[in-house]
Amino acid sequence: MSLVSCSLLVLLVAASSLAQDYDLAEFRCPEVNGFFPDPEQCDKYYECVNDIPETKFCPDGLLFEASDPNSELCDYPFNVNCGAREFVQEPEPGLDPKCYRANGFFNHEEPNVCNKYYNCVHGYPHAYECPPPLVFDEAQGTCVREEQASSFAKKCDPVTEKEEIEGFSCPEGDTLGPNGQPLAHPSFPHPTSCRKYLICYFSKDLNEQGCPETQVFDHRINKCVVSEEGPDDCKCWYDCGSNSQCPDSCNTDCSCPSK
Template identity: 45%
Template sequence: MVRFLKTTLCIVSIALIIGAAQAAGAGNNRRKQQEKKEEKKEEPEALDGASDQCPEPYGYFADAEQCDKYYECKDGAITEKLCPDGMVFNDYSSEYEKCDLPFNIDCSSRSKLQTPQPSQHCPRKHGYFSHEEKNVCDKFYYCVDGKFNMITCPNGLVYNDKAGICSWPDEAHKKGCSSEEVFQFDCPKVDEMVGATHPRYADPEDCQYFYVCINGLTPRRNGCKLGQVFDDTRKSCDWARKVPECADWYKGQLTDEQLEALENPPTRKPKPAASGTSRRRPQKKPAARQEEAEEWVHAQEFKCPERTGYFPDPVQCDVYYLCSKGVAEEKLCPDGLVFDDKDPNHERCDIPANVDCEDRTELQEAQPSKGCPRANGYYRHEDPQACDKFVNCVDGVPHELPCPGGLIYDDVASTCAWPAESHRKDCTNAKRDSLDDGFSCPPGDVTGPGGRTLPHPTFAHPDDCQKFYICRNGVQPQKGSCSAGSVYNEDTFMCDDPANVPGCENYYDEKPSSGGKKN
């Protein structure tokens, strides 16, 4: 059976669940090695919903029971607050007010949540959710304010509903979505020496794709870029005309002219200065009546192709029309999204990578914010060397996300891709992030309780008992701090009473009143 060629999009979303870590003790003079204490340890400080007392005069503090509820303290006055449905309060630091996706936060000790506000494909108003059909492994829903976008993982990956990220089937551990079930391919048996090279094998049914057998055992499907095929002799991708057994693979899919253009891309002519200008300018809104009048004029100019349905504007990709009984009403997608015109019976705005706008090149005026070129969408990380990360902007708020291991973000295709198949040529010298105090996440996996690899290990601060470091996805360092009265316990991997942490028993007695570090 021949599989048809398709373009997929990865929104790798968010594998950010704060983990415990096995911190190295070498070089840490303030900690002494001892056996773990068996008594119950104190959780990070949170407020009881019945309490009207602020633990500190200023700051933001988690509710003790409900993960999406928190409190703002101003000069000792307390105000209860609630995150948007589907988000939870990020309690890493009391200095910041931030609601985050549940994958980023440990809510095990405060598991209650507000009543869900579901809509089509969205169990809650915001977040990432699995496809309803259990055997659909590579698709999931991205919900913003109760409106969904269906996302397809890159070829060979499946949605990991525990981590909120597209990952390899053998890492997702999703029922019905194992490597063997997804790929229908078994790695040939090889000895350990060959297995250590992660051998590649041609897909027997599709010239464009091949399998990488991790350690010679676990198959992972990968693909060549459009116009290329896998050369099973050289074990690499090459142009179809150079591989005799696959020379005609694209016949009926691409013309000879298209294949030639892919192999030798023509130089693009610069666009006219006026191209992309929109008649809709949300940032410079006219008076309400004037805007309504303009929309009415545009709607009158549009001729409904059918009496009922949703139809694209012929010029602007994020404008569309609702036709009812032959009368058109103009509508506008959120900034960063465009109208998906595949089905006139459905009203749907989607990310540009999922929609072919063809000649509808105009867009509304961008509504940029820090880290977000537009209010919604997926964008390259601002650090050009952070190739394995990208930014998901939701209503102007950036959320930094990682690609699966070994992949980099391809901003041309809006997907995470293998470096060899990516359009990016600037990712040869990727750097390891470091904080202003010099801390960077140590290389290699960190094993935690139960022998499992921790996705987001934590490490003790070398000089301050109250502080610690979080390594998101093992590579992105972030500062953390326990609430006043607690210190970080590297044995229990959480904030604890100073009396339970050797070397930190007198931390608050010795700490200068100005808040400086312990000597």
């Protein structure tokens, strides 16, 4: 559990008793009508109608945004400045272990996983992954570069072993395109398949992709094309052609196996 979440949970014990001790009759509407924050609890507020207050609470995990008395807005903690309103209600019972609260963005449970997180909605966790090289920062509720992460973001050991597919791994440094500019997501021929190809997202994250049936990947133009228009070594990837002297055993470049 993150330091941010632990800090919130430490305050929960006092929050419950304070919410009970703070009698509604003690609250005085600042204006005749509007929505106004509780002075001590950040997810508690009052709706005043004709100078009569009604106690309300934000959904579990959300906090009351008090900047506009004409607006009834509960938002995520990273969007709300609670000021001196340091207490919150207790979490809903029976939540999924991945959700500290029924609503919110929370760290992955694995200690050395910094690029994955959960968006909990009504207590159900939805898993997400940051695109490399970004990491998740729970205090900001989004994916950021490591140098932009807050002090509350998890710190993970760098991955030293490069991912491989069929012996291929993303090359070090930038891959330049035809105009001499670095490519954000360079593509490469597959080591063993004319139909498949490899993409290095952000030049680091290796992924395998495939062309539609009857097409091959042309690494010269980074597109899927029919085999007849593809690279010479892939022209007979699907069949040897009607003029082949070895129609059942030709190589992918249409040549016949040497005897």
